[in-house]
Amino acid sequence: MRIHSAHIYGFGKWQNQHFDFDGQKLVLIAGPNEAGKTTLRAFILYLLFGLTPQKRSIYLPKHGGQLGGTLTISVNDGHIYTIERIHDRNSGEAICRDKQGQKMPKHWLTEQLNRIDFNLFERIFSFDALSLQHDRDISAEQLGEVLLSIGMIGSDRIYRAEKQLNQYLQDQFKPQGKKPHLNQLLEKLATKAKLLRQYEPAVSNYERNRQLKDQYQNELDEAQHVLNELTQQLRLLQEQKRIYPSIEAVHRLTDQLKKFPDPFVFPEQGQARFHELKEALRPLTSELELISQKESDVSKDLTDLLSQLMEANRREQLKQSLAGIDHYYKWLTQKKSLSDQIDHLAEKIADYFNQLKLGLSVEALLSLPLSYMTEEQWGFIHAENEHINEQLYPIKQQLGRVEQQEQTLQADLNEIEQTLIMETQLHELEHERELLQQKINDDDSLSQRYIQQNQLKQRQFLITIFILTFIGSATGVFLSWQALNLFFWLIPLVILLTSLGLLIYQKRQTVKLIKLVKQADLTTDQQKHDHLERKARIDQQIAQYQQQRETILLLKQELKQNQIEQLKLIERLDLLEQRQIHLIQLKEEQIERFPFLEHLPLQYWPKLYQQLSNLIEQIKQQNKLVKERDEVLKQLNRFEQKLINQFSDLIINKQASFTDKLQQWQSQLMEQESLLKQKGVLQERLNDYQQQKQAVLAKLKPYQEEMDMLLIRAEVDSEEAFLERASKYAQYQKLTEQREEARQQINLYLPPTLADAILAGEYLALADLKAKMTDYQEKIALQQRLISELQQKCADQSALLSQEEHSEQFIHVKHDYYKLRDQLNEQARNWLVYRMAFDHIQKTKTRFQTSYLPQILLKASELLSTLTRHRYQQVLFEPDTNQLCIQAKDGSQYQLKELSQGTRDQLLIAIRLAISVWYSEQNELPFLIDDGFVHFDHDRKLVMLDVIKHLTKKHQVFYLTKSVEDHAVIQDYKFIQL
Numbered sequence: 001m002r003i004h005s006a007h008i009y010g011f012g013k014w015q016n017q018h019f020d021f022d023g024q025k026l027v028l029i030a031g032p033n034e035a036g037k038t039t040l041r042a043f044i045l046y047l048l049f050g051l052t053p054q055k056r057s058i059y060l061p062k063h064g065g066q067l068g069g070t071l072t073i074s075v076n077d078g079h080i081y082t083i084e085r086i087h088d089r090n091s092g093e094a095i096c097r098d099k100q101g102q103k104m105p106k107h108w109l110t111e112q113l114n115r116i117d118f119n120l121f122e123r124i125f126s127f128d129a130l131s132l133q134h135d136r137d138i139s140a141e142q143l144g145e146v147l148l149s150i151g152m153i154g155s156d157r158i159y160r161a162e163k164q165l166n167q168y169l170q171d172q173f174k175p176q177g178k179k180p181h182l183n184q185l186l187e188k189l190a191t192k193a194k195l196l197r198q199y200e201p202a203v204s205n206y207e208r209n210r211q212l213k214d215q216y217q218n219e220l221d222e223a224q225h226v227l228n229e230l231t232q233q234l235r236l237l238q239e240q241k242r243i244y245p246s247i248e249a250v251h252r253l254t255d256q257l258k259k260f261p262d263p264f265v266f267p268e269q270g271q272a273r274f275h276e277l278k279e280a281l282r283p284l285t286s287e288l289e290l291i292s293q294k295e296s297d298v299s300k301d302l303t304d305l306l307s308q309l310m311e312a313n314r315r316e317q318l319k320q321s322l323a324g325i326d327h328y329y330k331w332l333t334q335k336k337s338l339s340d341q342i343d344h345l346a347e348k349i350a351d352y353f354n355q356l357k358l359g360l361s362v363e364a365l366l367s368l369p370l371s372y373m374t375e376e377q378w379g380f381i382h383a384e385n386e387h388i389n390e391q392l393y394p395i396k397q398q399l400g401r402v403e404q405q406e407q408t409l410q411a412d413l414n415e416i417e418q419t420l421i422m423e424t425q426l427h428e429l430e431h432e433r434e435l436l437q438q439k440i441n442d443d444d445s446l447s448q449r450y451i452q453q454n455q456l457k458q459r460q461f462l463i464t465i466f467i468l469t470f471i472g473s474a475t476g477v478f479l480s481w482q483a484l485n486l487f488f489w490l491i492p493l494v495i496l497l498t499s500l501g502l503l504i505y506q507k508r509q510t511v512k513l514i515k516l517v518k519q520a521d522l523t524t525d526q527q528k529h530d531h532l533e534r535k536a537r538i539d540q541q542i543a544q545y546q547q548q549r550e551t552i553l554l555l556k557q558e559l560k561q562n563q564i565e566q567l568k569l570i571e572r573l574d575l576l577e578q579r580q581i582h583l584i585q586l587k588e589e590q591i592e593r594f595p596f597l598e599h600l601p602l603q604y605w606p607k608l609y610q611q612l613s614n615l616i617e618q619i620k621q622q623n624k625l626v627k628e629r630d631e632v633l634k635q636l637n638r639f640e641q642k643l644i645n646q647f648s649d650l651i652i653n654k655q656a657s658f659t660d661k662l663q664q665w666q667s668q669l670m671e672q673e674s675l676l677k678q679k680g681v682l683q684e685r686l687n688d689y690q691q692q693k694q695a696v697l698a699k700l701k702p703y704q705e706e707m708d709m710l711l712i713r714a715e716v717d718s719e720e721a722f723l724e725r726a727s728k729y730a731q732y733q734k735l736t737e738q739r740e741e742a743r744q745q746i747n748l749y750l751p752p753t754l755a756d757a758i759l760a761g762e763y764l765a766l767a768d769l770k771a772k773m774t775d776y777q778e779k780i781a782l783q784q785r786l787i788s789e790l791q792q793k794c795a796d797q798s799a800l801l802s803q804e805e806h807s808e809q810f811i812h813v814k815h816d817y818y819k820l821r822d823q824l825n826e827q828a829r830n831w832l833v834y835r836m837a838f839d840h841i842q843k844t845k846t847r848f849q850t851s852y853l854p855q856i857l858l859k860a861s862e863l864l865s866t867l868t869r870h871r872y873q874q875v876l877f878e879p880d881t882n883q884l885c886i887q888a889k890d891g892s893q894y895q896l897k898e899l900s901q902g903t904r905d906q907l908l909i910a911i912r913l914a915i916s917v918w919y920s921e922q923n924e925l926p927f928l929i930d931d932g933f934v935h936f937d938h939d940r941k942l943v944m945l946d947v948i949k950h951l952t953k954k955h956q957v958f959y960l961t962k963s964v965e966d967h968a969v970i971q972d973y974k975f976i977q978l
Contacts, residue, residue, distance in 0.1 A: 004072040005021055005072045006018070006047075009086070010067050011059050011067060012059040012061075013036050016065075019040070021976075025952035025957065026949070026974070027959070028961070028974065029958065029959070029976045037961075039059070040960070041928050041930050041958070044071065047069065049117065050085065050092055053087075053092070066088070069084070070082055080099045081099070081104065096108050116925070123912075125926065125955075168834055185820060212797055216797060223786050224787060227783045227787060230776055234777065236750065237773045239750060246745040247742075247746060250743055253735055260728070264728075264729060265713065265714070266714050266729035267709075267713045271722075274707065278707075285700075294689050295689040295693065305675060305678055305682065308675055315672050318647060318668070319669060322665055322669055327639070328639050328640075331639075332636070334632050335629060335633065338625050349362075353615075370613065374609060375606070375610075378605040379609075382603060382606055384579065388579055392576055395573050406562045409559050413552060413556065416548055416555070420549075429538050429542060430542065439527075461506060465502055469495055469499040472495035640658050643661070643665070647665060746758060856914045857877075863913055867940055872887065872888050876893075883896075884896060902937065902940070909932065925955065927956070929959050930960045931962060
């Protein structure tokens with residue numbers, strides 16, 4: 001399959017877009033990110049395989065319109081087809097048409113894709129860098145399933161069928177299971193069989209009676225069969241009796257027909273046909289006599305006319321000679337026209353020479369070395385002179401303005417540099433600013449540090465007082481409790497009061513300290529204000545310095561640009577002066593070749609060339625016309641001399657002019673042509689009569705031949721014998737029809753074998769037939785009595801069986817047992833069928849893995865070795881884990897997770913290409929590669945592109961990429977830039 005073009009009605013970012021791939025084997029589509037490459041790839045997949053409604057919603061056009069489009073493809077038969085798919089038409093299914101617009105069958109596209117579905121196509125023929133990363137581990141079983149899907153039906157239905165069969169088998173039966181359906185049926189059947197054995201004595205008696213009933217029934221069926229045969233034989237005898245007159249008629253008519261010849265040969269409806277032929281011959285004979293008389297009269301007139309005609313050669317010679325008379329008059333007219341043109345050109349040439357006044361003769365003018373290069377040189381000299389004069393003055397003015405601008409910039413630069421402070425002063429200011437900033441920071445933190453230190457000491461004092469108070473109070477309480485003395489209770493109270501006094505004292509000292517710190521801060525704030533003002537002045541000086549430095553740099557840059565512009569203007573001015581010198585040299589060269597240009601201004605040079613060219617052309621044209629006139633005169637003389645020499649004997653007046661002689665010859669030729677026309681008319685009439693005569697003879701011939709054929713078929717040689725044989729044939733035909741009618745009666749009412757025997761003469765006489773019918777009627781009566789007796793026995797045995805079936809429970813148990821047994825047999829057969837199908841799929845998978853998988857691995861190894869510059873030699877499966885791995889040149893083996901992303905991509909691509917090579921024996925589908933080589937280095941990408949070039953021998957490849965830098969190795973491809 002090859003894709004020729006794509007037309008997108010609407011799909012994602014694409015709307016009303018057409019892509020023409022020209023049927024190329026390799027299509028290279030390049031564009032930056034978000035250019036629409038992946039969307040174009042998704043569109044091709046959608047047209048070939050379709051998408052679910054949920055996936056289609058992703059690609060709905062953003063600005064409205066239909067989602068869908070068309071693909072133009074060619075398949076193996078070489079014809080062109082169109083695939084159209086629109087998401088809200090035909091249930092989203094594709095509509096395929098041939099080149100004439102005829103709609104293809106519903107499954108045509110699926111057959112062209114070899115029944116490959118979307119998922120399988122993406123596993124082989126469509127990939128990008130992201131999809132390659134999803135293939136983390138590949139086992140031999142998974143790869144075998146892919147090959148099976150391709151080889152069998154082109155999709156993953158085999159895989160799904162295998163899973164479904166396995167699940168069904170597990171649900172139906174397990175050797176040690178209890179929940180599967182067949183296991184449950186076996187358990188129920190065993191229970192019913194155990195219950196049924198309890199009724200075994202009654203069952204044995206019941207079976208004996210049932211067998212006896214079956215015996216009576218068989219005898220009854222056999223007796224009924226005998227009765228049916230006897231009844232059938234009696235019916236045949238009755239039919240023979242009823243049609244016995246027809247049987248006798250057949251044999252009687254057969255004896256009468258033996259008197260006629262066998263076979264009796266005579267044409268069908270021969271007598272009537274013979275009379276019709278005789279009646280048709282009479283008018284044709286009369287017409288033939290009349291035509292013969294007319295033919296004789298026309299032949300006599302034609303002989304008289306031939307005596308007056310010239311010889312054909314002489315007449316044809318005169319006609320051919322006079323055929324050139326038009327040329328003769330044309331030459332006369334041409335001669336006069338050429339003479340007028342020559343005179344007119346002579347006057348114009350003389351006027352041109354008078355206007356130019358260059359002092360040149362005709363010969364000197366024709367010898368001038370004028371050419372198309374001369375016109376270009378004269379035009380170039382004039383245009384170059386104008387161009388140089390137009391550019392010189394503006395460049396000089398612009399150069400003056402640039403020099404004036406340079407002086408202004410240099411003055412501004414000098415002025416700013418004079419006011420700029422020195423580098424040493426700048427460093428001193430920066431150092432002073434740092435010192436001021438440090439002092440400001442120190443003033444802010446001094447009082448804070450002092451207050452923080454005081455607060456720390458206060459907290460430490462409070463903690464100490466709290467600890468001592470707690471210890472003293474606890475000691476006093478303990479001593480009071482031990483000694484039972486109130487004096488010891490005063491100790492905690494004294495300690496508590498002392499601690500309270502110390503706390504009050506410490507609080508007052510802290511307040512005094514804060515007041516002292518605030519007074520010190522007032523003095524520090526004044527100093528800080530002075531430092532800040534000084535620092536602001538320093539910052540202003542430094543900012544002004546930096547601004548001046550930036551202005552100086554800007555002015556220097558402008559001066560540099562000014563100098564560059566001056567150099568460019570000077571170079572342009574020098575170039576114009578050099579061109580002016582070269583122009584003077586060219587002008588002198590032209591004056592040396594054409595001296596008449598010396599006193600002629602440059603602006604007239606191009607126009608002078610045209611005038612000289614026109615004058616030379618007119619002189620050449622005049623010379624040409626003179627030659628043409630001389631040639632016409634020669635042709636006139638040759639024509640006149642030729643006619644006079646050939647037809648002088650036909651001239652009546654020898655002294656007449658040549659034109660009068662021409663008129664005489666023309667009159668004679670017209671007279672001969674008139675006679676020739678009369679001859680043609682007579683000859684045509686003669687031929688017409690001859691044709692009419694032949695036509696009448698042709699009409700007579702079939703009638704006569706048919707009459708002769710009738711005589712031959714009747715085997716007679718005269719009309720009288722024919723009529724006599726016709727009378728006998730009519731009698732023979734009547735007897736034959738009567739016999740055939742009797743035979744049809746026999747065949748209609750009797751079986752074929754019996755009818756054939758009767759027609760052959762094997763039939764009974766009427767009396768024997770009646771006696772045989774009486775015998776069969778007696779046998780039928782006896783057989784009916786036997787059947788009545790057997791029917792009574794069967795009825796008695798059935799009543800006995802009904803009595804023996806005494807237990808309703810026994811009936812139900814027996815019914816359930818046989819029902820379960822039949823159900824088990826039926827489901828066991830179904831299970832066996834499914835098991836055989838499952839085993840067949842397993843064998844097929846094994847055959848695909850053992851038969852085709854080694855070929856795939858061998859081809860993948862070759863491709864991987866080529867891609868990795870022979871670093872990795874073989875693709876194989878580990879015996880223990882059955883997972884895919886590769887073997888390096890030194891024999892080391894690596895799993896997929898141990899490889900770099902680039903090498904992993906190269907391995908997976910090699911496997912896809914190997915599968916495609918194997919699959920191409922069945923179908924050649926296109927590849928869709930969307931930046932699949934982003935993890936390749938430069939060298940391996942070039943090798944991969946060379947592999948793609950070989951891949952296009954069997955497959956069409958769409959390669960979508962961000963750039964085309966490394967694709968020089970590819971040739972003969974269709975390039976599309978998005």
